[in-house]
Amino acid sequence: MVDLVIPEDFCLNDVKPVGKTSHADGENFHWIWGKGDPDGKAFSNDDVKAAYEEHGEEMVPLGIHGTTVAVDWDSCIAAGECFGVCPVQTFQWYRTEKDIPAAECLDATFEGTGLTEASERLDASDKSQPIREHDCTICMACQEICPQGAIRIEAANQEWHEKAAGTFVVMPSSGGGPHAHD
Numbered sequence: 001m002v003d004l005v006i007p008e009d010f011c012l013n014d015v016k017p018v019g020k021t022s023h024a025d026g027e028n029f030h031w032i033w034g035k036g037d038p039d040g041k042a043f044s045n046d047d048v049k050a051a052y053e054e055h056g057e058e059m060v061p062l063g064i065h066g067t068t069v070a071v072d073w074d075s076c077i078a079a080g081e082c083f084g085v086c087p088v089q090t091f092q093w094y095r096t097e098k099d100i101p102a103a104e105c106l107d108a109t110f111e112g113t114g115l116t117e118a119s120e121r122l123d124a125s126d127k128s129q130p131i132r133e134h135d136c137t138i139c140m141a142c143q144e145i146c147p148q149g150a151i152r153i154e155a156a157n158q159e160w161h162e163k164a165a166g167t168f169v170v171m172p173s174s175g176g177g178p179h180a181h182d
């Protein structure tokens with residue numbers, strides 16, 4: 001496995017999300033956090049650059065999408081390996097549902113109708129969107145297979161997902177320690 005590009009503390013403590021992608025079910029969403037890797041491979045990959053040019057879109061920093069299933073969109077080159085191994089179809093190709101600049105996903109709602117096979121991406125400017133982060137079983141397969149190390153799986157980050165949402169509570173039965181409420 002290659003080194004992960006997303007640092008362990010990307011969403012901890014005083015870090016605030018910069019955006020949110022909502023699921024049209026009205027219940028689920030995932031956060032978008034600060035900066036991705038400033039030297040992320042997406043900026044230098046020829047296929048990704050060509051696809052952006054084809055769209056007439058500028059390449060801009062896109063950040064980390066998801067909290068327990070975190071995908072660095074600045075490192076994602078749409079290889080699609082994560083699609084092939086995920087047992088619960090956490091990911092969709094965002095452009096196959098809405099072909100919009102990735103920067104506009106910062107505050108958008110998706111139905112979850114995007115395509116979920118590796119080969120079905122629109123083009124190399126597409127991104128692996130963890131639209132069903134809430135279904136993740138923490139099997140770790142996507143983190144292990146991503147050739148860019150662009151995915152970090154961390155179940156404990158649910159706490160920070162909930163803190164950012166204002167829904168985190170300390171469960172009395174936990175003996176005073178923090179516990180995420182579901």
Ligand code: SF4
Nearest residue numbers: 086136137139140142
């Ligand atoms: S850890 Fe497993 S279940 Fe979760 S998103 Fe990755 S492949 Fe899917």
